[in-house]
Amino acid sequence: MGIYRYTFNRLLQAIPVMLGVVTITFVMANAIPGDPVQIMLGPSPSQTEIEAIRSRYGLNKPLWVRYINYVAGVLTGDFGRSIFYGEPVTTKIAQRMGPTMLLMTSSYAFAILTAIPLGVISAKRRNKPTDHASRFVSLIGVSTPSFWIGLMFILVFSFHFQVLPSTNLIMPWADPVEVRNAATRVDVLVLSARHLVMPMISLGTLQMAALTRIERSSMLEVLSEDYVQLARAYGVKESAILRKHAFRNAQLPIITILGLQLTGLIGGAVLIETVFQINGMGKLIVNSIFRQDYPLIMGTTIMFGAVFVIGVILTDLSYAYIDPRVTYDEVD
Amino acid sequence: MDPILEVRDLQTHFFTADGVVRAVDGVSFDVYEEEIVGIVGESGAGKSVAAKSIMRLVEDPGSIVGGEVRFKGETIVSFEEDENGERTESEEMLSNREMRERIRGREIAIIFQDPMESLNPVFTVGGQLREFIEINRDVGESRARETAVDMLREVGIPEPSERFGDYPHEFSGGMRQRVLIAMALACEPSLVIADEPTTALDVTVEGQILEQVADLQEKYGTSFIWVTHDMGVVAEICDRVNVMYLGQMAERADVDSLFHDTKHPYTDALLDSLPRPDQTVEELKPIVGVMPEAINPPPGCRFHTRCPDAREVCRRTNPEPRDVSGPDERTHRAACLKHEEVFKVDYSASAPIENETSAGFDVGRTSTDTGAVDADGGVHGSRGGADE
Numbered sequence A: 001m002g003i004y005r006y007t008f009n010r011l012l013q014a015i016p017v018m019l020g021v022v023t024i025t026f027v028m029a030n031a032i033p034g035d036p037v038q039i040m041l042g043p044s045p046s047q048t049e050i051e052a053i054r055s056r057y058g059l060n061k062p063l064w065v066r067y068i069n070y071v072a073g074v075l076t077g078d079f080g081r082s083i084f085y086g087e088p089v090t091t092k093i094a095q096r097m098g099p100t101m102l103l104m105t106s107s108y109a110f111a112i113l114t115a116i117p118l119g120v121i122s123a124k125r126r127n128k129p130t131d132h133a134s135r136f137v138s139l140i141g142v143s144t145p146s147f148w149i150g151l152m153f154i155l156v157f158s159f160h161f162q163v164l165p166s167t168n169l170i171m172p173w174a175d176p177v178e179v180r181n182a183a184t185r186v187d188v189l190v191l192s193a194r195h196l197v198m199p200m201i202s203l204g205t206l207q208m209a210a211l212t213r214i215e216r217s218s219m220l221e222v223l224s225e226d227y228v229q230l231a232r233a234y235g236v237k238e239s240a241i242l243r244k245h246a247f248r249n250a251q252l253p254i255i256t257i258l259g260l261q262l263t264g265l266i267g268g269a270v271l272i273e274t275v276f277q278i279n280g281m282g283k284l285i286v287n288s289i290f291r292q293d294y295p296l297i298m299g300t301t302i303m304f305g306a307v308f309v310i311g312v313i314l315t316d317l318s319y320a321y322i323d324p325r326v327t328y329d330e331v332d
Numbered sequence B: 001m002d003p004i005l006e007v008r009d010l011q012t013h014f015f016t017a018d019g020v021v022r023a024v025d026g027v028s029f030d031v032y033e034e035e036i037v038g039i040v041g042e043s044g045a046g047k048s049v050a051a052k053s054i055m056r057l058v059e060d061p062g063s064i065v066g067g068e069v070r071f072k073g074e075t076i077v078s079f080e081e082d083e084n085g086e087r088t089e090s091e092e093m094l095s096n097r098e099m100r101e102r103i104r105g106r107e108i109a110i111i112f113q114d115p116m117e118s119l120n121p122v123f124t125v126g127g128q129l130r131e132f133i134e135i136n137r138d139v140g141e142s143r144a145r146e147t148a149v150d151m152l153r154e155v156g157i158p159e160p161s162e163r164f165g166d167y168p169h170e171f172s173g174g175m176r177q178r179v180l181i182a183m184a185l186a187c188e189p190s191l192v193i194a195d196e197p198t199t200a201l202d203v204t205v206e207g208q209i210l211e212q213v214a215d216l217q218e219k220y221g222t223s224f225i226w227v228t229h230d231m232g233v234v235a236e237i238c239d240r241v242n243v244m245y246l247g248q249m250a251e252r253a254d255v256d257s258l259f260h261d262t263k264h265p266y267t268d269a270l271l272d273s274l275p276r277p278d279q280t281v282e283e284l285k286p287i288v289g290v291m292p293e294a295i296n297p298p299p300g301c302r303f304h305t306r307c308p309d310a311r312e313v314c315r316r317t318n319p320e321p322r323d324v325s326g327p328d329e330r331t332h333r334a335a336c337l338k339h340e341e342v343f344k345v346d347y348s349a350s351a352p353i354e355n356e357t358s359a360g361f362d363v364g365r366t367s368t369d370t371g372a373v374d375a376d377g378g379v380h381g382s383r384g385g386a387d388e
C-alpha cells in the first residue's frame, strides 16, 4: 500500500477518535460548575436579558439536544459562537492558531536540533567530560519548569539587560505595514526572531533535555550492534559510521518520543503563552475557562486534540519512512 | 613458505565488574596461503574473541593485552616489555587508521556469527554490499554495483539484480548468510575469517553453503579461518584444525591426523560427542560437565576438571601446545601432559585424580562433587611450568 492510501486510512481512523474527543470535551465543559450567562451579564441582570442570551446560544435546550446539535455543527465546521467575544469560535481559533503553531514548531525544532548533536556527541565521548557536561545540562533541563525558565529569561534579558522583548509574538509572514517598527520584510523577520527566541527556548528546554538522553542511549545501543561492528570490520570510517550506519537506526526511538511529547508541548504552550503574554491558543483556552465560555473551551480543546492526532499520524508516517521493516500495510 | 597470518600467544581479556575474563589466554596458530584453517571449541571457548582480536575489533571492556599478530609482514598486534615487566603496545603496530585503510575488508574480511544481526536493517542489502566494495576495491559506484550483483549470483542468490534493492528483512537467514559471504569475497581479501557462519542454519542449507564456499575458495585462492563448534564441518572443509579450550589451544594438526591420530583428550571427547552414521544415539558420548568460566579458570591444565585421563600432575602444570608429531606427520601439536617424553613430566607415576568423569557417565553430568578438585586448587604451577 502506498503512502497516500496509508495516510488516507489513518485519517479515516482518526474520525472516531475525534468524535470521542468531541464527546468528552462536551461533557467536561458542561460539568464545570457556574453559569456563563451570569458571568457575561455581570451582577443582577434582568430575567429577560438572561432568557434572551440563553435562547440565543441554545442553552435553554436539554443537554442531549445540545450535544447532537453541537456534533452536527462540528461536522459541518461550525463550532458555535464564543459567548464572550460573540464571534464564531472558528474565527477566534484561526486568529490564535498562528502564534501557537509558530511557538510549538520552533520549540520542537530547537529541541531536535540541539538534542541530536548533543546526544550523538555524548554517545561518542561516552563517560568523558563532554558526556558529563551534557548529562548535567540535561538533568537541569528536565528538572526546571518551563515557566520558571521563561520568567528568569524575562528578568534577565528584558528587565535587566533590556535586549529582548518580553511580550507578544510577531509572525514572520506578517505584513510589514501592519507591524510596528518594521519597514521591510527583513525587519519583520528580525523582530519576529527577537520575540520568539525566549519563549521558544523556555518551552523547548524540557524536550531538548529529555531527547538528548534518549538520543545518547539510543546511539550507544546502535553503536554496539553487530552491523555497526561489521561496518567497522570493512574499514568504514568512524565518522561515516556515526553519520550513516548508526544514525538512522538511532532516530527511531526519538520519533516515537517526539509524538508522545506533543501533549507535554501543548500543556507547556499554555503556560508559556501566559508568561510571555502571547495571544495564542493557550492563552485563549485559559481565558475561556475563566470566563466559562463553553463553545470556546470546547473548540480550543478539540483543536488541540486534532493537533495531537495529526502529530501521531505524522510520527507513524516518518517511522515507516525511516524503517523499511515498518510497512504502510500495518493499519488494515 | 611463510604463513600469511601468524598468531603468537595472543591474549584478550575483558575487564568486567566481576573480574578479569580471560577469554583468549595465550593462543597461537598460523594460516598459510589458500588453506582453510578451523578453530573448534565449545561455546565460550573464546573463538569469536580470538577472531575479532585478529582484526583488532575487540570493544570495551575488552582489550588485547598480550601476544603478537602478524599478517603478510605487517604487525597487527605486538607488545614491548620494559624492565619492570610493564607491557605497552609496540611502535611497529599498525595505527588504527592503517588497520582501517589497509587491513580491514581489504586484506582480511570477517563474517560474523549471527546473520540476522549483521546486516543493517535500514539500508538495502545491495547498498551495503556496494559500499564495502567501493571502500575496499577503489572502484566507482557502478562498477561496485556490478561486482556486487555478480558476487550475489556466485553465492547462489537467485535473481541477484532484482534482490539488490531489497532490505535485509526480506531475506531468509540462509540468504543473509550468503550475502555476508558474498560481501567478504567481493572485497577480494587474502583472508576471510568466518565465525560460525552456518551454525544458525539448517543442515541442508549449511551443506549447500559449505560446498559453495569450498568452490569459491578454490576459485579465488582465498585463505579462510573457519570458526565452528562442529567437528563435522571441520572434517568437511578444513585443511588444518586448532582445537580451543577455555581461551587456550589444546591441539593443532592437519585434519586427517586430528581425526585419526588424536593426541589430546579434549579432542577425543569432542569427536566422541559427534554423531556418526555407525552409532546409535545412545552411544553418543557428550562431554562430561560444563566448561568452567573464563573468569576463574582452573589451575594447571584447564581441562583437568573434565578430563578422563587427568592425573595429579595436571592440576599443577598448564601445558602449552608442543610438537608431538609422529614420524611422517606435518606438525602436530598437543597441550597434554600425557606426552611425557615431550613435556618431561612424570605423568604415568602421578596418581589419577577424581573429577566429574570419575563418577561415571550419568552421575557425572549431574554430580556436584567437583568441589573436591577445586578445593585443592591451591597448588599449581604457572603456565608453561613444564619448560623447566
Ligand SMILES: Nc1ncnc2c1ncn2[C@@H]1O[C@H](COP(=O)(O)OP(=O)(O)OP(=O)(O)O)[C@@H](O)[C@H]1O
Pocket (backbone or CB within 6 Å): B014, B016, B021, B022, B023, B041, B042, B043, B044, B045, B046, B047, B048, B049, B050, B060, B061, B062, B113, B229, B293, B294, B295
Ligand atoms: N563483551 C564481553 N564482556 C565480557 N566477557 C565477554 C565479552 N565478550 C565475550 N566475553 C567472554 O569471553 C569468553 C569467550 O567468548 P566467545 O564469544 O569468544 O566464545 P565463543 O567460543 O565464540 O563461543 P560461541 O560458540 O558461543 O560463539 C566467554 O566467557 C564470554 O563470556
Ligand code: SF4
Pocket (backbone or CB within 6 Å): B264, B265, B266, B301, B302, B303, B304, B305, B307, B308, B309, B310, B311, B314, B319, B335, B336, B337, B338
Ligand atoms: S594434561 Fe592432563 S588433564 Fe590436561 S588434557 Fe592432558 S591428561 Fe587431561
Ligand SMILES: [Mg+2]
Pocket (backbone or CB within 6 Å): B047, B048, B049, B113, B195, B196
Ligand atoms: Mg562465538
